Amino acid sequence: MVLEVVDVTKEFTGVRALDRVSFALEPGEVHALVGENGAGKSTLIKVLTGVHRPTSGTVLHRGEPVEFARPADAQRAGISTIHQEVNLVPLMSVAGNLFLGREPRRFGLVDRRRMNAEAAEILGHHGIREDVRRPLGSLAVGAQQMVALARAVSAEAGVVVMDEPTSSLEPREVETLFSVVERLRGRGVAVVYVSHRMDELYRICDRVTVLRDGRRVHTGPLRDLPRIELVSMMLGRTVGDLREHGATAFGDEHRAATEPVLEARDLTSGQRLRGVSVSVRPGEVVGLAGLLGSGRTETARAIVGALPLDSGTVLVGGVEVGSGVPGAMRAGIGMLAEDRKAEGIIPNLSVRENIVLAALPRLSRFGVVSRAEQDRIVATFVERLRIKVSSPEQKVSELSGGNQQKVLLARWLCTQPKVLLLDEPTRGIDVGAKAEVQALVDELARDGLAVLLISSELDELLDGADRLLVLKDGAVVDELVGDQLTQDNVLTAIAAGQPAAEAS
Structure with missing residues (x-):
């Protein structure tokens, strides 16, 4: 050996x-x-x-x-x-x-x-x-x-x-x-x-x-x-x-409301985004499909205020979102980033501190944050997301990758967002944890949360999304819904750079 x-x-x-x-x-x-x-x-x-x-x-x-x-x-x-x-x-x-x-x-x-x-x-x-x-x-x-x-x-x-x-x-x-x-x-x-x-x-x-x-x-x-x-x-x-135990794929049909809670109109940023428009209704899961570099992550980052725009508008509930990430957070937008190590967890802080980080402004009263309220929120999400942790005070860096991902998801959920952007939420997660995250997202959508889902796994998008936008070279080339949600249509749109129906 x-x-x-x-x-x-x-x-x-x-x-x-x-x-x-x-x-x-x-x-x-x-x-x-x-x-x-x-x-x-x-x-x-x-x-x-x-x-x-x-x-x-x-x-x-x-x-x-x-x-x-x-x-x-x-x-x-x-x-x-x-x-x-x-x-x-x-x-x-x-x-x-x-x-x-x-x-x-x-x-x-x-x-x-x-x-x-x-x-x-x-x-x-x-x-x-x-x-x-x-x-x-x-x-x-x-x-x-x-x-x-x-x-x-x-x-x-x-x-x-x-x-x-x-x-x-x-x-x-x-x-x-x-x-x-x-x-x-x-x-x-x-x-x-x-x-x-x-x-x-x-x-x-x-x-x-x-x-x-x-x-x-x-x-x-x-x-x-x-x-x-x-x-x-x-x-x-x-x-x-x-x-x-409820760990099914996203797959339920959501009864989406008529008016979008999120509208992103004509987002343009150099060659990375070229007039991308996205809308998501309450209770709806909208997927973004495309190859690496197609503009999927850039679209999410632009919506949350992390990517500077040359032009374009983001609205939540019909109201234009303020500038930058703080403006997006105040409007009720949360984002689970693709790279949890570089843009997510703070390794030297505890699980408790990582979870409540985004909610601190809401929890603060005259500059003082209630520890009892922190503990209550953390206990709720540790149980709900089945986060394996010895104690809320354990360093988040000591958790497995899947449990770190759940901590980040808990961080945004405790802000009570209206819109949740998920960039590769099951990346590097095993079968069991993946099913749990998928079931949780499905549950959140049923409760009325608007979800924008990005994944490099086509099956995950086809099973989980009510609508699917296909991107190529920073632009939306097709929108698929209902019976149109097939692997062939997605691949055809990506290859042709135009709607699958026209390419056929």
Whole structure:
């Protein structure tokens, strides 16, 4: 085995995140690691990569016991990680990020000409044709993720950990990723592959380990395991049980009111948005479909006041919204951003502080915020959203990604919004948590909330939206409703850049 943990337990304050878990990687295998959010996947990865030291148990590298005190120790041992959220330096150049910590040198100084040339060559093998001197943060999220992938596999690692690597990628980039995985397998590199997308797992993975509530419940060949059994193991209950508890897809038809609560008219911002108009009625879920860079996220950011506009108007209840994010919040608009790490959670604050953050102005009386009222609100949403937390005072950074997402959702819900913009709300979330979030959004719409839903998963949009706007190159090219909501119509509109009916 190239990497192994034996009977590893990891405890935090009041929480046992891993309970006597054993996990082994063979050279040249692609090993799927799956489980609900809070199952222990992230904690196990952090033990493997030196972020956490186990409370008890043993970590073996090539058969020898090791103690990784920090991630740099694991990296020196040949263990690279591609995180779900890009974990690089946005203000540094693409080349600088690619060679960070191992820059080529000449006469003791960084040889930038050589570094740039080698970076361009490496990225070219991964289908990236960007100027490597540009700041990494100026690239699209998908391109940044491909840079992180190139960095990990170019480090001559013996183990590569991929945590939801395709969550920000376009189909072309996903195919490039799969080609890279095959090359790694051919070189005898072991890959730990974490994903909630079943098609990906069954396409490229050899074995699977299932975690639930911090324990390992299964390890074995993936091809021998029917998908329904894999889902059942992850959830600890049958799919029928899940439906019985209300965790269904969005799918109900909403009885939307006649007048829109949200109207965005002719939003224009350079080449990013070109005359986009969106309206959402109370109790309606409107979806935004399109490829990465089509203008979906830019539309949401413009509505919430985070993207400067050249022209256009946003109205809530027929009243024009004030400028910037504060104006949008006062009007009753909330937004769950795509990148929860960079634009969502405040990692050093507690779950309580993260939840009540947006509601503080409403809770304040003469500059004093009632702690009792904070506690009441937090307790309500922790229970309603089934947030797994040892205490409201636990740091939000200690929660799993799915539970962090629920904390952010609770933050906006406690402001009692009229409109909720959801940008990739189920990104990186496992089957169980995804169904819970979808059921919650459906419930919120039934209660009269207007919802704008953005997702890169077409099935999620088709199942969840009452209407669907298709965007391409910053403009709306089609609007689909009722029987028109089909995968073929969406793909045709995206490809043709015009309504599917006309393209047909």
